[in-house]
Amino acid sequence: MSFIFNFGIPGLMEVLPADMRARFDALGVEKRYQDKQHIQSRGDQTKGFSVIKSGAVCFGKTDKEGRFITTAVLEAGQCYGEFTVFGGLPRTHDGYAEGPTVISHLSKTKFDQLLLDEPALAAPIISLLTVRLHHMLEWVDDLRRYPLRYRLGKNLLLMVKGMEDSLIAATQSELADLMGVSRVAVAQALADYKRSGFVATEYGGLRLLDKEGLRSWLRQFETIDPVVPATPLFTDAAL
């Protein structure tokens, strides 16, 4: 499962030149986590930058009643910890492993040193932050503008983009988490889609049967024309 920062957003490691990646690997301390294993707590003062080598990490906050609300799930290739390194903040989220996960941790000290040694690292980091910020703005905007049955459809299409089989392996609870709504709301939206023949649900997932149909059905909601990048996001930002 995944969230905001995964769809169509390449990870830092993917855009970094090989030699830089190697330096990350050399400096970082790899740590293994089992499924569900706790990684960090909101409020921790452990400052550093981390790269997910494999698996995924679920970030969120546990409220006083003990209920966990997911903020984002980052998958392999993605990094996190900017807030502690660049913002001087303690950990802002609880985090635990989703599936067996390997993470390479760099302390703030080491990371700062790396950035001093390699000023070329700044560009990809700025790019990464920019893309995430842009993504968030769009997300908030959609949240205000469109109902769930638009947003869910849009994100389902995003999820299968570039996949040949159109099978989304996420439970409805996970999709609900993803969209920040209740499971019932997701089930109802999916029931709608099913009636129109856009999707077929199955245990533990669903299949997009008619992407084009869904796409054009969604267009009825769209109140603004989408902006398409002139150059793709995340080119080697000419710094």
Added chain:
Amino acid sequence: MSFIFNFGIPGLMEVLPADMRARFDALGVEKRYQDKQHIQSRGDQTKGFSVIKSGAVCFGKTDKEGRFITTAVLEAGQCYGEFTVFGGLPRTHDGYAEGPTVISHLSKTKFDQLLLDEPALAAPIISLLTVRLHHMLEWVDDLRRYPLRYRLGKNLLLMVKGMEDSLIAATQSELADLMGVSRVAVAQALADYKRSGFVATEYGGLRLLDKEGLRSWLRQFETIDPVVPATPLFTDAAL
């Protein structure tokens, strides 16, 4: 009026050393705008980085029915254009001046050159993006977690922080825009606050009468403990 990126977030210019600020001023082309004057349109290919010298800029998107939905209002000291410069995107929002406004525009070419000449500029930019991203995450989180009468109160308190008079000069429509809800919803929340004696509304603004009372009333909603920065955000990020 202001939005997400103003409360408690210093502008780029405020954190930049004097010499760097001077370089910005030297390279940029200053342009004056009258109240309500159009500055940019979503989709424009004009790429560059801009600094608001005085006044404010309202960003948003106009939907097909012609209705404008505000995304953010940036005030003097704030900058924008990261998406065009670092993300290779066309302008993602429509923008117009709020009040007489002066903006210093740097073309992408000039800005790229400036960054090459001044690698030290990377740190404050990274910091800025980080702070904004963090703010957005918190915003989305609050959106999911809390009802309007919590979020509005929280933001009213944020707005008067550091002010001695506790007068907020924003119409209810502006507050509604700010919170991404209808004017009626804001009026109802304010009516609640009034009944409790926390605020007094007046034409074109409102006054916080009992900050401490409001603060403690808000606490009843809070489901997680706030995280406080160990070191303040936006220190000269030790790069």
Added chain:
DNA sequence: CATAAAATGTAAACTAGTTAACATTCTTGG
């Protein structure tokens, strides 16, 4: 200073979400 424009206050009908509950179906581990 009279009138228009802007802002506030409030009610009513509606809608898209919520939680709770429960029956059903599917999968997996002993």
Added chain:
DNA sequence: CCAAGAATGTTAACTAGTTTACATTTTATG
């Protein structure tokens, strides 16, 4: 292979927001 757990499907009552409407108050303007 069957029992337990997990996931789905669906209903019902509720709630926090929406839009529309309109009366009232305040400010700005010719």
